[in-house]
Amino acid sequence: MEYKLSDEYKNIRILLVEDDDQTLEKLHNILKKVYAEIVIAINGSDALIKFKKHYSEDKHFDLIISDLNMPKINGLELLECVRTIDEFVPFIFLTAHLEVNTLLKVVKLDIDDYLKKPINVDELITSINKTTKKKLKDASIKGVNIYLDDNFYWDTKTKSLYLNDSPINLTRKEIDLLDILFKNINISVTTEVIIYKLWEDCSDFEIAVINLKNLLSRLRKKVPELKVKNTYGLGYQIRSKDERI
Numbered sequence: 001m002e003y004k005l006s007d008e009y010k011n012i013r014i015l016l017v018e019d020d021d022q023t024l025e026k027l028h029n030i031l032k033k034v035y036a037e038i039v040i041a042i043n044g045s046d047a048l049i050k051f052k053k054h055y056s057e058d059k060h061f062d063l064i065i066s067d068l069n070m071p072k073i074n075g076l077e078l079l080e081c082v083r084t085i086d087e088f089v090p091f092i093f094l095t096a097h098l099e100v101n102t103l104l105k106v107v108k109l110d111i112d113d114y115l116k117k118p119i120n121v122d123e124l125i126t127s128i129n130k131t132t133k134k135k136l137k138d139a140s141i142k143g144v145n146i147y148l149d150d151n152f153y154w155d156t157k158t159k160s161l162y163l164n165d166s167p168i169n170l171t172r173k174e175i176d177l178l179d180i181l182f183k184n185i186n187i188s189v190t191t192e193v194i195i196y197k198l199w200e201d202c203s204d205f206e207i208a209v210i211n212l213k214n215l216l217s218r219l220r221k222k223v224p225e226l227k228v229k230n231t232y233g234l235g236y237q238i239r240s241k242d243e244r245i
């Protein structure tokens with residue numbers, strides 16, 4: 001069957017996770033004919049490595065489709081790990097059976113759908129498009145600029161900070177830090193996630209923490225209007241003017 005979709009639905013990056021070779025091959029062959037990019041992973045551990053790699057390269061996934069029962073790292077553990085890095089990436093589970101206790105856990109971690117095996121391809125495509133539509137709608141509501149005050153905002157397209165309609169000169173690391181915080185506006189981002197994104201190759205975590213504190217200190221001096229909140233045990237966050245965003 002040929003699926004005709006508009007570009008906004010086709011041009012998405014999907015991480016497909018399945019430990020059964022035949023199921024993985026079947027779904028991959030079908031989905032790659034419909035969507036722009038399908039990255040495959042053979043288990044939860046492989047998926048987490050690929051998710052982190054893409055995230056560090058700012059190649060965010062638009063959707064994760066994952067088997068639930070897998071070796072090494074199962075689907076629930078994968079979801080928990082992913083949610084510490086990205087709280088909003090849509091998630092669809094594939095499972096032969098889902099126990100009530102497990103269902104309650106995945107719902108709390110905000111999944112978008114779950115489908116029972118054997119997978120009906122039409123149902124999967126419908127679920128993907130429904131999830132993608134919701135994500136696109138949420139993104140359009142948020143708009144391009146995130147306002148911290150009437151004349152103080154972050155341009156999400158150009159990754160620029162403006163005050164009184166004038167761009168503030170920022171270093172590459174300052175831009176990268178703000179990009180992380182604004183992508184998670186009104187939500188605390190852990191120190192570990194920030195360090196992983198900014199200094200992925202750093203082998204000394206304590207030094208990386210010092211570097212982060214120094215970076216924040218310089219940024220606060222440069223832009224006193226910028227309020228980066230540090231909540232002990234949770235991490236750092238920036239709050240928008242309208243916290244409903």
